[in-house]
Amino acid sequence: MSETNPSEIDREHSGNGDSGLRQLQIEHGSFLAYRRRFASGDGMARPGIVFLGGFKSDMTGSKASALDHFCYAQGLNFLRFDYSGHGASGGDFLEGSISRWTADALAAIDHLTEGPLILVGSSMGGWIMLLAALARHERVKGLVGIAAAPDFTEELIWPDLSAGERARLVAEGRIEQPSDYSAEPYVITRTLIEDGRRHLLLGGPIAITAPVRLLHGLADRDVPYRMSLWLGERLMSDDVVTTLIKDGDHRLSRPQDLERLRTAVMELVQLFESSSARSPAR
Secondary structure, three states, rough: OOOOOOHHHHOOOOOOOOOOEEEEEEEOEEEEEEEEOOOOOOOOOOOOOEOOOOOOOOOHHHHHHHHHHHHHHHOOOEEEOOOOOOOOOOHHHHOHHHHHHHHHHHHHHHHHHHEEEEEEEOOOOHHHHHHHHHOOOOEEEEEEOOOOOOOHHHHHHHHHHHHHHHHHHHHHEEEEEEOOOOOEEEOOOOOOOOHHOOOOOOOOEEEEOEEEEEEEEEOOOOOOOOHHHHHHHHHHHHHHHEEEEEOOOOOOOOHHHHHHHHHHHHHHHHHHHHHHHOOOOO
């Protein structure tokens, strides 16, 4: 993972609109967010972009940074943040859960954005993205999933545990698993698994009707591409496009992958703006 350096983020493109770092305090602690805002001079509400990162990732990653620069170039409001226990945010990662990180996302959306939104979720952030879209359906106008991993605690982690690991997780409250992305192991807690069961989505229709674009690598060893196919089937939206990248890995951070991401986001921005232009003024 890249090292979080909030001061570097804060200096990028400074002086444009109401931009900079914000610290939000909510019931379970504080977390750090960065937003870039542009004043709207034409009266048209353009959709803002919100990036939702993955498990143990931070807001300085390549996809978040690429989107930030893209939104700056396009004059689009942009928000990225570190969940509590992640990156530069406060809190203990081991106390984290899908409930807690979704609450972080909703607090960031409610306090640091306005108007229509397009949510972009990477890996676990794809699950948070869906939960946030369901909770703020009136504002969310499109979704982009990058190796989206809804229900990953139940569909990917739990089935992969041996009987002994499950027993130890229940008895001790945590187990450690090796990580391909860090020298430190991933710590899986009983709280993460049990809380995740309160938010499972893939067992039935998902009441999201906004357009959705899903990007997934066929060479993803962490989240199999079938998760995006399954998600596409469950979404109630009629406008779901799933793109499978044959040589793409889990991160999808190569230049060609980032270009696909920018293209997907811009397509949804243009869809919203085209739809808004056709709608009668109220």
